[in-house]
Amino acid sequence: MRILFVVPKPWKFYFNIEEKLPPIGLAYLSAILKKRGDIVKIFDNYLFEKKNVEPIINRFKPDIVGISITSITARHGYEVAKIASNKGIITILGGPHATLMPRQAISKEYVDYVVVGEGELTIKNLMEQIENGKNEKIKGVFYKDQTYIPQDLIKNLDSLPFPAWELVNLKNYPRKSRFVNVSPVDSLNTSRGCPFNCVFCSVASVWGRNHRSFSPERIIQEILILKEKYQTKAIYFREDNFTANRKRVENFCKLMIDRKIDMSWICESRVDTLNKELLIKMKKSGCQAIYFGIESGSQKMLNYMKKGINLEQAKKILKLCKSIGIKSATSFLIGTPEETYQTVRKTVRFIIDNKPDYNWVNIYTPLPKSNLYNEILDTGWYEKYDVISGMCHLKTPKFDFNIVNSWLEKAWKEEYTIIKYWLSKLKKFNLISLKNYIQRKFFKKLK
Numbered sequence: 001m002r003i004l005f006v007v008p009k010p011w012k013f014y015f016n017i018e019e020k021l022p023p024i025g026l027a028y029l030s031a032i033l034k035k036r037g038d039i040v041k042i043f044d045n046y047l048f049e050k051k052n053v054e055p056i057i058n059r060f061k062p063d064i065v066g067i068s069i070t071s072i073t074a075r076h077g078y079e080v081a082k083i084a085s086n087k088g089i090i091t092i093l094g095g096p097h098a099t100l101m102p103r104q105a106i107s108k109e110y111v112d113y114v115v116v117g118e119g120e121l122t123i124k125n126l127m128e129q130i131e132n133g134k135n136e137k138i139k140g141v142f143y144k145d146q147t148y149i150p151q152d153l154i155k156n157l158d159s160l161p162f163p164a165w166e167l168v169n170l171k172n173y174p175r176k177s178r179f180v181n182v183s184p185v186d187s188l189n190t191s192r193g194c195p196f197n198c199v200f201c202s203v204a205s206v207w208g209r210n211h212r213s214f215s216p217e218r219i220i221q222e223i224l225i226l227k228e229k230y231q232t233k234a235i236y237f238r239e240d241n242f243t244a245n246r247k248r249v250e251n252f253c254k255l256m257i258d259r260k261i262d263m264s265w266i267c268e269s270r271v272d273t274l275n276k277e278l279l280i281k282m283k284k285s286g287c288q289a290i291y292f293g294i295e296s297g298s299q300k301m302l303n304y305m306k307k308g309i310n311l312e313q314a315k316k317i318l319k320l321c322k323s324i325g326i327k328s329a330t331s332f333l334i335g336t337p338e339e340t341y342q343t344v345r346k347t348v349r350f351i352i353d354n355k356p357d358y359n360w361v362n363i364y365t366p367l368p369k370s371n372l373y374n375e376i377l378d379t380g381w382y383e384k385y386d387v388i389s390g391m392c393h394l395k396t397p398k399f400d401f402n403i404v405n406s407w408l409e410k411a412w413k414e415e416y417t418i419i420k421y422w423l424s425k426l427k428k429f430n431l432i433s434l435k436n437y438i439q440r441k442f443f444k445k446l447k
Contacts, residue, residue: 001038001039001063001064001127001130001131002038002039002040002041002060002061002062002063002064003033003038003039003040003041003062003063003064003065003066003127004040004041004042004043004056004057004060004062004064004065004066005023005026005029005030005040005041005042005043005065005066005067005068006042006043006045006053006056006065006066006067006068006077006080007023007026007042007043007044007045007046007047007068007073008045008046008053008067008068008069008073008074008075008076008077008079008080009045009046009049009073009076010046010049010072010073010076011072011073011074011075011076011389020046020047020173020174021173021187021238022044022165022168022170022173022186022187023042023044023068023168024163024168024187024188024189025068025095025119025189026042026066026068026168027042027163027164027165027167027168028120028160028161028163028164029066029119029120029123030042030163030164030167031160031161031162031163031164032120032123032124032160032161033123033124033127034164035161036124036127038127040164040167041056041060041062041167042167042168043056044168044172045076045080046073047172047173048172053080053083054083057083057084057087057089062084062089063089063090064089064090064091064092064127064130065080065081065084065089065090065091065092066091066092066093066094066123067080067081067091067092067093067094067095068093068094068095068098069093069094069095069096069097069098069105070095070096070097071096071097071100071367071368071389071390071391072389072391073097074097074101074105074388074389075388075389077093077095077097078105078108078110078111078388081093081108081110081111082108082110084110085109085110085111085112086110090112090113090130091110091111091112091113092111092112092113092114092115092126093105093111093113093114093115094114094115094116094119094123096202096206097368097389097390098114098115098116099116099117099205099206100202100205100206100368100369100390101368101369101390102114102116102142102148103142103146104388104390105142106142106143106144106146112144113126113141113142113143114141114142115140115141115142116140116141116142116148116150116151117140117150117151117153117206117207117208118140118151118153118154118192118207119140120154120160121139121140121151121152121154122138122139122140122141122151125138125139125140126138126140126141137149139151139152153192153193153208153210153212154192154212155212157190157191157192157212157213157214157218158214158215158218162221162222162225165225165226165229165230170184170186170230177234177236177266178358179236179266179288179289179291179327179329179358180234180264180266180288180289182233182234182264183233183234184230184231184232184233184234185232185233185234185235185236185266186226186230186232186234186235186236187235187236187237187238188219188222188223188226188235188236188237188238189237189238189239190213190214190218190219190222190237190239190242191211191212191213191214191239191240191241191242191244191245192207192208192211192212192213192239193207193208193209193210193211193212194207194209194211194240194241194244195209195210195211195244196241196270196307196308197306197308197371198295198305198306198307198308199304199305199306199336199370199371199372200305200333200336200364200366200367200370200372200373201367201370202367202368202369202370202373203240205369205370211241211244211245213244213245213248215248216248216251216252216254216255217255219252220252220255220256220259220261223235223261223263224261227261227263232263233263233264234263234264234265234266234288235263235264235265235266236265236266236267237265237266237267237268238268239267239268240268241268241269241270241273242267242268242269243267243269243270243273243274243278244270244273246273246278249278249281249282250278250281252285253281253282253284253285254281254285256285256286257281257284257285261286262286263286264286264287264288265285265286265287265288266287266288266289266290266291267282267287267290267291268290268291268292268293269290269291269292270292270293270309271292271294271309271313271314271316271317271318272308272309272313274290274317274320276320276324279317279320279321279324279326280324282326283324283325283326287326288326288327289326289327289328289329289357290321290326290327290328290329291329291330291331292314292317292318292328292329292330292331292356293330293331293333294309294314294330294331294332294350295307295331295332295333296332296333296334296343296346296347296350297311297332297343297346297347297348297349297350297351298342298343298346298347299311300338300343301336301338301339301343301347304336304338305333305336305372311350314350314354315354318330318354318355318356319354322355327357327358328356328357328358329356329357329358329359329360330351330356330358330359330360331359331360331362332347332351332359332360332361332362333362333364334347334361334362334363334364334404334407334408335363335364335394335399335401335404336364336372336394337372337375337376337381337394337396339364339399339404339407341407341410341411344404344407344408344411345407345411345414345415347361347411348361348408348411348412348415349415352415352416361408363401363404363405363408364394364404365391365392365393365394366382366391366392366394367391368389368390368391376392376394381394381395381396381397382394382395383395383400
């Protein structure tokens, strides 16, 4: 059969949509279908936003159009499905949004099947069902009659074929990262599932809570394919917690060092999964930067978000990264229901004090099917709700999106005013007089 996979255009909502990454998930699905003997094409409309998908469909003449949707591409994904369906083509929707909101997806008259969760096992069985005209229900598919049998999670990810990179055409993508000075930079995803309980996150609803991963040997093989065939100079492991399994990372680092593989790499991690010994091994094996979701400089907010870390852990790891020579990138999330101006200010203070090499402060947007999202819908603390994406802005009795943004601006201004004040004092006094000045002011307050 002829299968066209489509990555839809983004809808400009509340997220940064500028980053363009190859659709590695579709590359894995394509590899499975190619083994079956299917003719497969991938069209990334997220990358080529100005192109119209209909001429692609007309030229390729697919039997099936598979569309991978996220919350910010669902709107256009449904439009693509409608175009294909009107031409008599079978339509299949999958991806995170279809997994989180399958009833919405299957309710569209122009959607024939919805694949929920991991698609590698399901897509092969679904193709055989369609090809042979069978009517029995298979695992992992949400049907028009609202029936669904959960698919088994893939326990051994090494059993997956290597992605069909030849269908992606990596040269069309930026293949760069601010974290390294080399290019091309390509992405890999070597693990699935998250065992942690962050209330703002919906990853576990998509991939499950059981952390599963490629073996170190398989990761090396994936890297060498990119290095040898596509001249890759650096790898960004784009997964929620590359270091969740410490032993796996240690073995991976050992293989990189023993085999003298010259490849810079970046990963995403949690501060509670690292220590000095592991960071040293990571650096020796080529790790140049680590992206941390620290989320807040307030322990109260970390506890509320059920992040499962403490600020001392974060400070220690950021300091270790700096001393070892690994760049640190940190992400913070402000504006969840318990936020106050003071907790925002603590986050700004944490960033100033700990000096990560890069940092992002994001204002909270409720993500469908996360624990906090469900609570927000129940309480009615939201505005600008979008029916298709399921996304909205938080609006509590105390603040909304704009107020949180003003808190952030005010916090930066006030913290830097304090810094400028003390810098001005440093210019006025020598060390002895400054010491006397601080003691005089301090003891005066005590009295």
